[in-house]
Amino acid sequence: MKTEFIKPAQVERKWFLIDAQGKVLGRVAARVSSILRGKEKAIYAPHQETGDFVVIVNAEKILVTGRKAQQKEYHRHSGYVGGLKTDRFEKLIVRRPAAPLELAIKGMLPKGPLGRKLFKNVKVYAGAEHPHGAQNPQALEL
DSSP states (O other): OOOOOOOGGGOOOOEEEEEOTTOBHHHHHHHHHHHHHTTTSTTOOTTSOOOOEEEEEOGGGOBOOTTHHHHOEEEEEOSSTTOEEEEEHHHHHHHSTTHHHHHHHHHHSOSSHHHHHHHTTEEEOSSSOOSOGGGOOEEOOO
16 A cells, blocks of 8 residues: 655644643643544544644643642753752642643654644643634634
């Protein structure tokens, strides 16, 4: 079989709006990564960008189950010796409210150039306002 290549002009791309208030972190991230990859479309190809755009609002009000708020850790490294920094979920959500959701989505996307390109199609906002009203995003219920 020959590999099908879909031209970017042939892909119909929509905008979706997700309100993350009161939703579970992993469930939102899994659904968003699936939409970004285009897995709900008949023209899905794992090696191409066929997905849609997603706008997420109220990321600061996302929930985690159990004791993950106290136990879940996020690591980053400055690049210097002894430069490993660790934050727990409850401190990270205060300092950077959109970061836990962004990191969860980024971890579910493919690694490499395609994943970096797909991640640019998601816009995460801590509050309820977003500047993408002109695109008329459809509200998506999870």
